[in-house]
Amino acid sequence: METTDNHLEPLQGLKIITEAISQTRENAREHSFLFLLWGWLIAASCILFFILKTFTSFKLFFLPFPVLVATGIFLSFRHYQSRPGAVQTYLGFYLKNLWLVLGISFMVSVLINVLQHNQPFTSNMLIGGAGTLVTGLVLRFRPLISGGVLFFILAVTSIFVPEQYAPLLLGVAVLTGYLAPGYLLKKSTV
Amino acid sequence: MFNDLDPVLNTPVRLAIVSVLIKLKQADFAYLMETTNTTQGNLSHQIKKLSEAAYIEVIKTYKGNYPHTICKLTAKGRKAFEQYVDDIKKYLHL
Numbered sequence: 001m002e003t004t005d006n007h008l009e010p011l012q013g014l015k016i017i018t019e020a021i022s023q024t025r026e027n028a029r030e031h032s033f034l035f036l037l038w039g040w041l042i043a044a045s046c047i048l049f050f051i052l053k054t055f056t057s058f059k060l061f062f063l064p065f066p067v068l069v070a071t072g073i074f075l076s077f078r079h080y081q082s083r084p085g086a087v088q089t090y091l092g093f094y095l096k097n098l099w100l101v102l103g104i105s106f107m108v109s110v111l112i113n114v115l116q117h118n119q120p121f122t123s124n125m126l127i128g129g130a131g132t133l134v135t136g137l138v139l140r141f142r143p144l145i146s147g148g149v150l151f152f153i154l155a156v157t158s159i160f161v162p163e164q165y166a167p168l169l170l171g172v173a174v175l176t177g178y179l180a181p182g183y184l185l186k187k188s189t190v
Numbered sequence: 191m192f193n194d195l196d197p198v199l200n201t202p203v204r205l206a207i208v209s210v211l212i213k214l215k216q217a218d219f220a221y222l223m224e225t226t227n228t229t230q231g232n233l234s235h236q237i238k239k240l241s242e243a244a245y246i247e248v249i250k251t252y253k254g255n256y257p258h259t260i261c262k263l264t265a266k267g268r269k270a271f272e273q274y275v276d277d278i279k280k281y282l283h284l
């Protein structure tokens with residue numbers, strides 16, 4: 001690239017525009033750390049919740065959720081503070097805000113369900129499914145689309161199985177419908 | 191009928207900067223230097239010119255203890271780029 005202020009011929013201008021636009025990379029995969037971190041935290045919370053509630057007499061069996069979600073919020077905050085992105089694409093901006101709003105929806109859903117003495121797992125599977133499916137559709141990444149659909153199927157399944165297995169279903173949904181496609185996305189060249 | 195090409199955009203580095211930013215919400219100085227393949231001094235100079243024309247917005251922050259410059263295309267810059275593309279298409283009969 002020339003470093004002077006010389007003026008361009010139309011053909012040179014078109015060439016520069018084409019080259020510069022084609023060099024601009026999509027960085028959806030650069031956010032995979034947070035995407036995968038939250039997957040593992042939620043899956044671990046669900047499985048620990050199930051084990052503590054089903055196989056022990058521990059009264060604070062729900063504790064893995066607040067502890068691991070608080071850990072996730074802390075690590076996410078630190079991640080954004082330590083690595084201000086070199087580039088922010090419109091798609092990355094949209095997906096970041098989508099998951100931020102869905103994260104708030106998760107918490108509101110848990111609060112409402114707890115106050116109504118219901119389990120929040122079915123509604124959380126729907127919220128997770130919506131996020132995964134939208135992410136898959138905008139990235140045009142089929143494993144994530146399938147993952148989102150799997151969330152919806154397991155959400156419906158959860159109302160037909162005994163209540164105690166609902167957290168396990170959410171854990172399975174996160175492991176197979178979110179984390180597995182998440183790792184495929186990290187390895188892919190999308 | 192040919193329009194004069196926008197003098198602000200009609201130089202290689204400035205056109206490259208705006209072409210990169212048209213696809214992005216924002217990009218930092220290091221990324222622009224990498225994609226436009228120019229020197230630090232020249233990029234600073236061209237960013238200043240684009241900023242003076244209100245084609246880009248320059249945000250100065252810190253990354254750790256180091257200054258971090260972020261650039262965003264403004265609505266005026268986007269419009270100017272679109273006009274520039276239309277104009278060169280006419281020159282090239284595209």
